Amino acid sequence: METINRYWTYSDKPVGAWPEPDNFELCEGTIPAPANGQALTRTIYVSLDPYQWAYKELREQSRGTPCHARTVAQVIESRMPGYAPGDLVSNTNGWAEYELMGEGVTRPAYMIPRKLDPAAEKISHAVGVLGMLGLTAYAGMVLQCNPKPGDTVVVSAASGGVGQIAGQLARLRGARVVGIAGRPEKCRFVMETLGFDACVSHLSPSFAEDLKAACPRGVDAYFENVGGEVFEAVLPLLKSDARMTVCGRISHYGEAPGGVAGAEQNRRAMARGVTVTDLWASHYVESHHDAMLAELGPAVASGAVVYREDIRQGLETLPFAFAEMLKGGNFGKMLVQLSEDPTLRGA
Ligand SMILES: NC(=O)c1ccc[n+]([C@@H]2O[C@H](COP(=O)([O-])OP(=O)(O)OC[C@H]3O[C@@H](n4cnc5c(N)ncnc54)[C@H](OP(=O)(O)O)[C@@H]3O)[C@@H](O)[C@H]2O)c1
Incomplete structure (x- = not known):
């Protein structure tokens, strides 16, 4: 039995x-x-998410604080009622090989x-499409953007963890979905594999014109993941x-x-934030978490919704x-595997 635990902490740089x-x-x-x-x-998968850098309190930790992350792990030893060695769990071990829970x-x-x-589920999906990413995409797209047949819906970071799910939820509701992504292979994936109607690259010098051409009747709903120049190109549409x-x-x-610059220019437009941690703490969980699982669980299992992991x-x-x-080097939801996934043994 191993006795050494290796883990990452924040340094004093x-x-x-x-x-x-x-x-x-x-x-x-x-x-x-x-x-x-x-x-x-014992940690199997570590979920790497942009919020781990967005939250000042996470990135400006004092030296020696363990790095936070959601994880998928396997119980090795248990004195916790209801959990036995071998059980697979979704928990928050951080960037560590071993951690306690309970x-x-x-x-x-x-x-x-x-x-x-x-x-019932691919275990890595518990920190992705059937976990906080799925709930974020479901709440932000289905409940807030309310896509309808014929609507033009734009999704930025379209090939990423949240974007790919949000866009497909709109497609399943009959909307015309336009993605925004970076590299050409990501744009191809968004159209050919995820089934979006169009995808434009924000790396192109003609990005704003390309987006306008892809949305000839304007934009009914926008799922914002990026901000900056991408937001500025969507705003006039x-x-x-x-x-x-x-x-x-x-x-x-x-x-x-800071605030969302320029949103006030479209006075009747509705801009609303979504914060998955609030969703978890509020009535959304009881009323919508089950609805999200009921739609995405079978859809992912049947392939009606494609979910790509990196x-x-x-x-x-x-x-x-x-x-x-954080710079777009991922292609799909980013995870790091630290130990064998026992569910894939012999696969
Ligand atoms: N509200 C909530 O509760 C909640 C929950 C989860 C996630 N989120 C947010 O959802 C967004 C997506 O998160 P995710 O986990 O699904 O990550 P992700 O989309 O899998 O990865 C991030 C992607 O952002 C794009 N990107 C990065 N910098 C960019 C830039 N300067 N301009 C344009 N695109 C850029 C890159 O895609 P390209 O290569 O295609 O540019 C990159 O692959 C993030 O903003 C995250 O903070 C919010």
């Missing part, structure tokens, strides 16, 4: 706009022993561990009664937080994969 590998420090310690009410888990392990309420059923969900503004995550390997890659994801 001052943070710049975007993460550098030396903002993180690889540490070693003894694998912790579970107390009464706790279980020891009593006395403080976590926000929306990050309580959940036991996974590998017969919004119809006067357009709906807009501000899910994220990744192009600004290196800056101080899974990197090994604890050492975490800071590099994280920095890459």
Whole structure:
């Protein structure tokens, strides 16, 4: 049995706009022993998400604070009622090979561990399409943007974790969906595999004109993931009664937080934020989490909704994969695998 636990902490190097590998420090310690009410888990997948850099309190941690992340893990040893060795869970081990969960392990309420059923779902989906990404996309697109047949719906970061789900939810409701993505292979994937009607690249010098040409009747709903120049290109195309969900503004995550510049110009447009942590803490969970699972669970299983993951390997890659994801280096939902996924054994 292994005794050494390796994990990443924040270093004391001052943070710049975007993460550098030396903002993180690889540490070693003894694998912790579970107390009464706790279980020891070994991390299988670490979810890398833009919010881990967007939240100042996460990126400006004091030296030695373990790096936070949602994870999928397997129970190794348990003194926690209801959890036995071998059980698979969705929890918050952070960038660590081993971590405790249960009593006395403080976590926000929306990050309580959940036991996974590998017969019912691909376990990595618990931190993606059937977890917080699915709920974010469902709430932001279905409930707030309310796409209808014939609507033109635009989704930015369209090939990413949230964007790919949000766009397909609009497509399933009969909307004409236009994606915005970076590299040509991402744009092709968005159209050919995800079934969007068009996809334009924000890397093109003619991006704003390309987007206008792809939305000849204007934009009825916009699912905003990016901000900056992408938002500025969408804004003049919004119809006067357009709906807009501000899910994220990744192009600004290196800056101080601010408002959505220019939104007030379209006075009758509805711009509304979505914050998945609020959803988890509110009535949305009871009323809409089940609806999200009821739609996306079968749709992903049947292939009616495609969900692409970008899974990197090994604890050492975490800071590099994280920095890459924030700059568009990921192609699909970014995860880092730290140990064998037992559900794929023999696959
Ligand atoms: N509101 C909530 O509760 C909530 C929950 C989850 C996620 N989010 C937000 O949703 C957004 C997407 O998150 P995700 O986890 O699905 O990540 P993701 O889309 O899988 O990865 C981020 C993508 O953003 C794009 N991007 C990065 N910088 C950009 C720039 N300057 N201009 C244009 N595009 C840029 C890149 O795609 P391209 O290569 O195609 O440009 C990159 O691959 C983020 O803003 C995130 O903060 C919000």
